[in-house]
Amino acid sequence: MIETLIEIVRTFAAHWFFGFQEELIRYLVAAAGVTAIFWLARRYIAARRIQQRVATMADRRREIFQSIRTVAIFPFVGLLTVAAVGLGLGQVDFGPPDPLILIIQVVVIILAHDTYFYWMHRMLHLRAMFRRAHAAHHNSRTPTSWAAYSFAPIESVTEALFGPIILIAMSWIVPIYPIAGLFFAAHQMLRNVLGHSGHELAWSGFTRSRWTGWLTTTTHHDLHHSEGRYNFGIYFTWWDRMMGTEHPRYHEKFEAVVSRGKTSTDPVTA
Numbered sequence: 001m002i003e004t005l006i007e008i009v010r011t012f013a014a015h016w017f018f019g020f021q022e023e024l025i026r027y028l029v030a031a032a033g034v035t036a037i038f039w040l041a042r043r044y045i046a047a048r049r050i051q052q053r054v055a056t057m058a059d060r061r062r063e064i065f066q067s068i069r070t071v072a073i074f075p076f077v078g079l080l081t082v083a084a085v086g087l088g089l090g091q092v093d094f095g096p097p098d099p100l101i102l103i104i105q106v107v108v109i110i111l112a113h114d115t116y117f118y119w120m121h122r123m124l125h126l127r128a129m130f131r132r133a134h135a136a137h138h139n140s141r142t143p144t145s146w147a148a149y150s151f152a153p154i155e156s157v158t159e160a161l162f163g164p165i166i167l168i169a170m171s172w173i174v175p176i177y178p179i180a181g182l183f184f185a186a187h188q189m190l191r192n193v194l195g196h197s198g199h200e201l202a203w204s205g206f207t208r209s210r211w212t213g214w215l216t217t218t219t220h221h222d223l224h225h226s227e228g229r230y231n232f233g234i235y236f237t238w239w240d241r242m243m244g245t246e247h248p249r250y251h252e253k254f255e256a257v258v259s260r261g262k263t264s265t266d267p268v269t270a
């Protein structure tokens, strides 16, 4: 009996540690990578800084602390995913992936996460939830890439619940390839750290073009941090446009940042 209990605890601890390690590496590589690249390119991208206010070291310390706490919470929710598979509620295909099905799975997971994130985010902004669940993320008025996972514990859980939900939902149709989850996680992490990076790298006309306007920009999420009441989406602008929550001056603010880039590089090249 005692041995079985020890074995269960040991298995859970191993799963937790594996998840913690994987997510921590993903977070550190992405956040530190973007920070380092932006630092090396600082001369060229300085004009593309969205806000005049500069994040302090205390801001960064808080963002890193809260993000690592999130990374420690994620694998507890990940255990639900493991349990769902164990109970047969979630199906995973460990065989060699069919490339077409793999691409479809990645796209479907990204689209589903965009929808999940928008509505979960709207819920966190409700008066009853905001202080306890989401104010911690909004302490970053001028976010940096380190803010990617800077959540209160409640938000860490609501963010992570997407994992078991999508696994169970998709298993009704097709078993998920583990590598589809990895591609999704890499895309999520990259868009997340770039969205908080405080610098706009997209070009003039990006937000209005029919080819690119459906993608969110760094300015899109930065405005959510500086003003709060608009731009709840993560990857795509569809939900904000459909629900009337896009910042009314989004295009204008975006163009102001990218044109500032043009005028301030002129004297350098002249």
Ligand SMILES: [Zn+2]
Residues within 6 Å of the ligand: 121, 125, 134, 138, 224
């Ligand atoms: Zn928010």
Ligand SMILES: [Zn+2]
Residues within 6 Å of the ligand: 137, 143, 147, 196, 221, 225
């Ligand atoms: Zn944010």
